[in-house]
Amino acid sequence: MFDPIRRILPDKVRRSYVLKFGLAFLFLGTLVGSIGYLTTTEMTAAVERNVMEEHATVAAEEGRNFRTWHEQNKRLTGVLTATDVVRNRDPEAIQRHLRQQLVFFPDATHSIDYVNTTNNRILAGTREVDTLQTADFPDSSRVNTNLDPAEPLVTEPYLINNKTLVISYVRPVSGQPERAIILTMDLGAYGQNFRTHGRSELTLVVGSDNRIIMSDEFDPRYGVEYGQIFERLPDQHGILQTARSIDPGEDPSGAMEVGDRPSELLSDGYGFNPDGYVVGYYYFPDQDWVLLFYQSTVDSYGFVRAVQQYGTLVTVVSVLLIGVVGAILGRNTAVAVDRLTRKAGRIESGDFDVDFETNRIDNIGQLYRAFDEMQCTIREHLRASALIDNASDLITQVDENGDITFQSPSSHAILGYDPEQMDGTPLLSYVHPDDKSTVDSALSDAENPRRIEFRMQDADGDWRVLEGTCEKVTDNPFVTGVVVTCHDITDRIERQAELEETKRELERSNEALQQFAYIASHDLQEPLRMVSSYLDLLSSEYGDRLDEEANEYIEFAVDGAERMRNMIDGLLTYSRVKTRAGDFEPIDPNEVIDDVCLDLKLLIENEDATITTDSFPTIRADENQLRQVFQNLIKNAIEHAGEDPPEIHIGFTELPDAYRFSVEDNGVGIPENQQEKIFEIFEQASGEESGTGIGLAVCKRIVERHGGDIWVESSVGKQTTFYFTISKQN
Structure with missing residues (x-):
């Protein structure tokens, strides 16, 4: 069908690829330009109809985003008030928690405060203020013990330091109406999320009193004056009235076109001063707020009107340009193909x-x-x-018959064979007879690779232990069959055997040492009783004949013998932690602690001590040993309480793999440089005169037997908390 066209074209044109390409583009450009010109008018009309819908959609998008942000802030207050840290009422812990959590909150977060609702004092938070009044909080009397825990109190927008415009969300702590969390969000910072494209567009949010509370032009660095935040927006054309007249259940968004200039507040305060503009709006009925999205008429309709006005000129120029570009592209294509041919030749030569x-x-x-x-x-x-040629691992490829089709050069270093020696031979012929079934099973199930361990015989007849996988290759046309990748672990196996033997020797030595400690401690008791008895006899028979200094020496000797007896008893207890331990059985820690408090009843009453506990679940442990741990820790807490009556709390936290207990007191504390050595046998904190220094060492030994750890955290003069864990694997 193109023969007639070819006959009417000159030979010069038919022989020139560039000219043919250019003429084809010229014809195509003319056709496309004509069609485009005819459809320009209809397209312009359709675009103009869509402008109003687009502005309403933009306003609705921004409005829904803000509503989502608003609801998210409400939920965040609920999350904060329900956390264990907040509910435990420890201001210092809450302070640390809030400041740690602040980094995970939205960028617009201004502050988080933990407040006493009975006197509006700020107990903890992320800023340095004492009361809601000094924080510029509006109508602080609304923050009281009557707050609704189901729905937070949301304030009207207000200024902090006459500079930062914020909104606050107040929710009481779960089960504690006298405490509340206040989340304060920076409206100016959130306003930076609004879309903006220079002075031709503007996004505002006005409050119930028509004051501007957010703007995409507001910059918190310059304060309220920049952007005219909190000024009252005149409703010259009834836009706000129209938005607020939308009935409930209807679409809260819409748009209007205004033919005159905007108010002085918008022109002078925001630099938005077009001859006419289109405004999209979105109404928030819950707060009686309205979001407004302004765009100049020129930007809204200017493009389509310019296309309509200059359509003919653009079409003619476009057709000419398409023809010229077609000729250039034709020449460019021919040159590119020639260059590609030369480059392909270089690859063929090995470059x-x-x-x-x-x-x-x-x-x-x-x-x-x-x-x-x-x-x-x-x-x-x-x-x-x-990489394969230089790999240290042994890489072997076998076919469906189990014969080796490829062997990496590392076979020479590991097995002493050259790769060519192993090609074509069965892989199983090198495998130890006891391991052949393991390797054969892995080759048969190579679609599901798993790690195996087997032995292969080297060229010297020795057996090398290898570890690796068998994997069937299905997506590589150059590699077929099964690839076996493994590395030599012979030296590691030998080292493991040596370590196991060393471990057994250590266990035997440790058992012998424990037996020695028990026997030595037991045998020391009898001569010590004799020393104490004769000292008592000496005091009773000859005490009245001795002077005061001699009697004092006898008292020192008796006291030393008593301390020696206590140390021997402690050493016996320490040695029996493992030698006379009970079975791990389900026990109730609540009952164990009740028994300990009963045993210490006289001490607790004499010292006017108060002991509180969390609720504990049933765990598996040695009941007698767990009782011993709690008795040592509680007794220590009472005896080191200082001048104030002891206040002791026994806490509990369930971890993924363990149970963590804590014993917290209000005592004198332990210096940081002594917090580790107190768990060593015969070690005590400085200033400690009573005790043997064995109790905490016994606690540590018991906890370690239960697969756990024990440690202490203390502030000198304030409090001490001992923590220990019991493994769930017991």
């Missing part, structure tokens, strides 16, 4: 560093990139081959 970089996105560009990918693939195959 794999040819530069195929191109910015073209047409078929020629795709062809360049295809050649570049092919060159990269060849390079990767060469690199992979080099």
Whole structure:
């Protein structure tokens, strides 16, 4: 069908690829331009109809985003008030918690406060203020013990330091109406999320009293004056009235076109001063707020009207340009194909560093990139081959019959065989007879690779222990069958055997040492009783004949013998932690602690001590030993309480793999440099005169037997908390 066209074209045109390409583009451009001109008018009308819908959609989008942000802030207050840290009422812990959590909150977060609702004092928070009044909080009397825990109190927007415009969300702490969390959000910072494109667009939010409370032009660094925040917006054309007249259940968004200039507040305060503009609105009925999205008429309709006005001129110029560009592209394509041919010849000669970089996105560009990918693939195959040649692991490829089709050069270093010696031989012929079934099973189930351990015989007849996997390759046309990748672990196995033997020797030595400690401590008791008895006899028979200094020496000796007896008893207890331990059985820690408090009843009453506990679940442990741990820790807490009556709390936290207990007191505390050594046998904190220094060592030994750890955290003069864990694996 193109023969008549070819006959009427001059020979020069028919022989020139560039001219043919240009004429084809010229014809195509004329056709496309004509169609485009005819459809411009209809397109313009359709676009103008969509402008109003687009502005309403933009306002609705921004409005829904703000509503989502508003609801999210409400939920965040609920999350904060329900946390264990907040509910435990410890201001210092809450202070640390809130400041740690602040980094995870939205960028617009101004502050988080923990407040006493009975006197409006700020007990903890992320800023340094004492009361709600000094924080510029509006109508602080609304923050009281009558707050609704189900729905937070939301304030009207207000200024802090006459500079930062914020809104606050107040919710009481769960089960504690006298405490509340106040989350304060920076409206100016959130306003930066509104869309803005210079002075031709503007987004505002006005409050129930028509004051501007948010703007995309507001910059918190410059304060309220920049952007005229909190000024009252005149409703010249009834836009706000129209938005607020929307009935409940209807679409809260809409748009209006205004033919005159905006108010002085918008023109002077925000630099928005077009001859006319389109405004989209979105109404928030719960707060009686309205979001307004302004755009100049020129930007709203200017493009389509310019297309309509200059459509003919643009079409003619476009047709001419398409023809010229067509000729240029034709020449460019011919040159590019010739260059690609020369580059392909370099690859054929073995040069794999040819530069195929191109910015073209047409078929020629795709062809360049295809050649570049092919060159990269060849390079990767060469690199992979080099890595295999130098790999320390043994890489073997076997076919469906189990015969070796490829063996990496590392076989010489590991097994003493050259790869060529192993090619074509069965893999199982090198495997230890006891391990052949394991390897054969792994080869048969190579679609599901798993790690196996087996032995292969080297060229010297010795057995090497290997560890690796068998994997069937299905997505590589160059590799078929099963690939076995393994490494030599013979030395590691030998070291493990040596370590196991050393461990057994240590266990035997430790058992002997424990037996020795028990026997030595037991045998020391009898001569110590004799010393004490004779000292008592000496005091009773000859005490009246001795002077005061001699009697004092006898008292010192008796006291030393008593301390020695206590130390021996403690040493016996320490040695029996494992030798006379009970079974791990389900026990109730609540009952154990009740028994301990009963045993210490006289001490607790004499010292006017108060002991509180969390509720504990049933755990598996040695009941007698757990009782011993609690008795040591509670007794220590009472005896080191200082001048104030002891206040002791026994807490509990369930961890993923353990149970964590804590014993907290209000005592004199332990210096930081002594908090580790107190768990060593015969070690005590400085200033400690009573005790043997064995109790905490016994606690540590018991806890370690239960698969746990024990540690202490203390502030000198304030409090001490001992923590220990019991493993769930018991």
